[in-house]
Amino acid sequence: MDKHSNDHAVDRDSLYGTTPEPTYGGVTSFMRRKYCKDMTGVDVAVLGVPFDTATTNRSGARLGPRAIRNASATMAWERPYGMDFDPFDKLAVVDAGDAYFDFGRPENVPGEIEEEAFKLLSAGAALLSLGGDHFISYPLIKAHVRKHGGPVSILHFDAHSDTWADENDRIDHGTMFWWAAKEGLVNPSTSVQVGLRTQNPDTLGFNIIDGPLVQSQSIEATVKEIRRCLGDAPVYVTFDIDCLDPSYAPGTGTPVCGGLTSYQAMSILRGLQGINVIGMDIVEVAPAYDVAEITALAASHLAMEMLYLYANRPIGG
Numbered sequence: 001m002d003k004h005s006n007d008h009a010v011d012r013d014s015l016y017g018t019t020p021e022p023t024y025g026g027v028t029s030f031m032r033r034k035y036c037k038d039m040t041g042v043d044v045a046v047l048g049v050p051f052d053t054a055t056t057n058r059s060g061a062r063l064g065p066r067a068i069r070n071a072s073a074t075m076a077w078e079r080p081y082g083m084d085f086d087p088f089d090k091l092a093v094v095d096a097g098d099a100y101f102d103f104g105r106p107e108n109v110p111g112e113i114e115e116e117a118f119k120l121l122s123a124g125a126a127l128l129s130l131g132g133d134h135f136i137s138y139p140l141i142k143a144h145v146r147k148h149g150g151p152v153s154i155l156h157f158d159a160h161s162d163t164w165a166d167e168n169d170r171i172d173h174g175t176m177f178w179w180a181a182k183e184g185l186v187n188p189s190t191s192v193q194v195g196l197r198t199q200n201p202d203t204l205g206f207n208i209i210d211g212p213l214v215q216s217q218s219i220e221a222t223v224k225e226i227r228r229c230l231g232d233a234p235v236y237v238t239f240d241i242d243c244l245d246p247s248y249a250p251g252t253g254t255p256v257c258g259g260l261t262s263y264q265a266m267s268i269l270r271g272l273q274g275i276n277v278i279g280m281d282i283v284e285v286a287p288a289y290d291v292a293e294i295t296a297l298a299a300s301h302l303a304m305e306m307l308y309l310y311a312n313r314p315i316g317g
Contacts, residue, residue: 006021006022006025006026006027007026007027008021008026008032008034009026009027009028009029009032009033009034009035009095010027010034010035012032012033012034015033015034015036015041015042015092015093015094016088016089016091016092017086017088017089018076018077018078018079018086018088018089019032020077020078021076021077023073023074023076023077024073026073028066028069028070028073029046029069029095030046030068030069030072030095030128030130030300030303031072031073031075031076031088031093031300031304032072032073032076033046033088033093033094033095034094034095035094035095035096035097036094036095036096037096037097039094039096039120039123039124039125041092042092042093042094042123042124042125043091043092043093043125043126044091044092044093044094044125044126044127044128044307044310045093045094045095045096045120045125045126045127045128046093046094046095046096046127046128046129046130046303047096047097047098047099047116047117047120047127047128047129047130048065048066048069048097048098048099048129048130048132049065049098049099049113049129049130049131049132049136049140049281050062050063050064050065050066050098050099050132051099051101051109051113051131051132051133051135051136052064052132052133052253052286053103053106053109053133054133054134054135054171054172054173054176055133055172055173055253055254056172056173056174056253056254057253057254058252058253058254058286058288058289059253059286060253060286060287060288060289061131061132061133061252061253061283061284061285061286062132063286063287063288064130064131064132064283064284064285064286064287064296064299065098065130065131065132066287067251067285067287067290067293067295067296067299068130068282068285068296068299068300068303069095069130069300070293070296071293071296071297071299071300072300072303072304074297074300075300075301075304080301080304080305080308082270083308085311087304087307087308087310087311090311091307091310091311093128093307094125096120096125099112099113099116099117100112100116101113101116110135110138110139111139113136113139113140114139114140114142114143114146115143117129117139117140117143117144118143118146118147121143121144121146121147122147126278126279126280126310127140127144127279127280127281128280128281128282128303128306128307128310129279129280129281129282129283130281130282130283130285130299130303131281131282131283131284131285132283132284133173133253133283133284134158134162134173134174134176134238134240134283134284135171135172135173135176136281136283137176137177137180137236137238137281137283138171138176138177138179138180140236140279140281141154141180141185141186141236141279142185144236144278144279145185148234148278150184150185150186151184151185151186151187152185152186152187152233152234152235152236152278153186153187153190153191153192153230153233153234153235153236154177154180154186154191154192154235154236154237154238155191155192155194155226155230155235155236155237155238155272155275156177156191156192156193156194156206156238156240157193157194157195157238157239157240157243157260157265158193158194158195158196158238158239158240158242158243159195159196159197159198159211159240159242159243159254159255159256159259160174160196160198160200160240160242160254160256161177161193161196161198161200161203161206161208162174162175162176162177162178162240163175163177163178163181163200163202163203163204163206164178164200165178165202166178166179173284177204177206178204181204181205181206186236187233188203188204188205188206188207189205189207190207190229190230190231190233191206191207191229191230192206192207192208192209192225192226192229192230193206193207193208193209194209194214194222194226194243194268195209195210195211195214195243195259195260195265196208196210196211197210197211197212197256197258197259198256207225207229209222209225209226211258211259211260212258214260214264215258219264219267219268219271220271222268223268223271223272226268226272227272227275230275230276232276232314233276234276234278235275235276235277235278236277236278236279236280236281237269237277237279237280237281237306237309238280238281238282238283239265239280239281239282239283239302239306240252240283240284241282241283241284241285241295241298241299241302242254242255242256242259242284243259243260243265244259244260244261244262244265244295244298245257245258245259245260245261246259248260248261248262248294248295248298249262249285249294249295249298249299250289250290250291250294250295251285251286251287251288251289251290251291251294251295251296252284252285252286252289252295253284253286253289254284262298262301262302265298265302266301266302266305269302269305269306269308269309270305270308272309273308273309273312274312274313274314275309275313276313276314277306277309277310277313280303280306280307280309280310282299282302282303282306285299
């Protein structure tokens with residue numbers, strides 16, 4: 001690899017390590033990782049899922065993967081501050097591009113997302129998925145259950161529970177975890193929802209650390225309770241960017257005031273090192289409503305915290 005190259009996304013030789021390059025130019029991939037479809041020797045594949053037709057308010061999250069990748073270039077030149085090691089020294093991470101689906105056949109889209117994810121999981125890679133609206137977690141979790149068995153536990157950061165009841169086979173980005181619980185894909189009793197601040201009386205048995213509680217107690221107390229709930233269960237981490245207050249993440253479809261700061265969210269994730277992470281996603285970045293890319297930048301930082309979580313998972317996890 002030419003150290004003077006501006007295109008490490010395509011000409012990187014090793015899948016490991018962090019290599020400086022100008023942040024303002026070149027081919028964009030997540031954190032300048034190699035763009036690659038071959039999963040040989042890959043630990044984690046970053047998969048974009050540019051889908052947003054399950055939104056209940058403002059659309060635009062289909063452009064989220066592109067925005068997160070672009071924002072990540074500003075931090076790709078060095079190890080994130082405060083981490084004990086560079087996750088890219090320990091993990092072989094590639095950018096696998098975006099899941100393909102035919103938008104003209106919407107009835108097939110969930111299955112196409114699931115199959116794309118399962119193909120990568122079956123090849124031996126873990127997934128860090130970039131949304132897209134939050135509906136995408138449903139087919140992604142289905143793929144993880146096919147790979148790892150189920151039910152799985154979810155660590156769910158959000159302003160909304162996404163467990164509102166639905167009917168027949170209808171589903172959107174506010175009902176998919178109701179379906180996931182009803183179908184036995186996730187175990188509510190060992191799952192945790194963090195940052196909620198919208199009403200939904202039926203919790204379905206999920207453990208909830210709502211937004212006001214996060215604000216009133218210490219980060220350490222929140223981390224301790226999350227650990228207690230999750231135990232050593234296999235965990236799928238899903239982060240809806242609207243968990244953050246709109247002042248930290250205006251670029252999203254359903255913003256709700258009173259949310260977490262980016263510091264709180266990053267610190268909570270940093271404090272959870274050692275949980276048994278099997279998969280990750282960050283969703284609902286809608287760049288059309290963003291200001292100075294602060295939402296996409298927050299998402300790229302949170303995605304790196306997820307990679308650090310994965311790098312610190314239990315041996316054999």
